[in-house]
Amino acid sequence: MKREELVNYLDGLLEPANFKDYCPNGLQVEGRSEVRRVIAGVTASQALLDAAVAAGADAVLVHHGFFWKGEDGRITGIRRQRLGALIENNINLLAYHLPLDAHPELGNNAQLASRLGWRATGRFGEQAIGCWANWLNRQASRRWRPMLPMVWGARRW
Numbered sequence: 001m002k003r004e005e006l007v008n009y010l011d012g013l014l015e016p017a018n019f020k021d022y023c024p025n026g027l028q029v030e031g032r033s034e035v036r037r038v039i040a041g042v043t044a045s046q047a048l049l050d051a052a053v054a055a056g057a058d059a060v061l062v063h064h065g066f067f068w069k070g071e072d073g074r075i076t077g078i079r080r081q082r083l084g085a086l087i088e089n090n091i092n093l094l095a096y097h098l099p100l101d102a103h104p105e106l107g108n109n110a111q112l113a114s115r116l117g118w119r120a121t122g123r124f125g126e127q128a129i130g131c132w133a134n135w136l137n138r139q140a141s142r143r144w145r146p147m148l149p150m151v152w153g154a155r156r157w
Helices: 003-014 046-055 077-088 098-102 108-115 138-150
Strands: 026-029 038-043 059-064 092-095 118-124 130-135
Touching: 003 026, 003 059, 003 092, 026 077, 038 046, 046 059, 046 077, 098 108, 108 118
Parallel strands: 038 059, 059 092
Antiparallel strands: 026 092, 118 130
């Protein structure tokens, strides 16, 4: 697959243009134009980037990428090391922050609700990144009851 096809697919699926985010969403670091192997992770950490290099990845897809608002923009230290790993190995970095928080099926909140045995029923909050959820299975969810006050948007049954 061509890099542009992957970027267009992810942009169409996650709709980053609909969000005012704290970082750029989509392609953050350009690598090779042909993408055959993608490694995914939460954060573009050095450990993930090293794993991508070892696996011969052409692209890394993450929730937390680089270039956050208010962050020092100098390319030194750990930032230089991480960017260097991508550039030296010609690996693309794609990052989607709020679009992955908010996606109704693939998003972090929707997936968390699903894993806890809940059904996402709606969204709330600024930019609709919160997720309302209802219990699907009371028995399976009993072990999570002590967490209820910590899980935002959970509704009682």
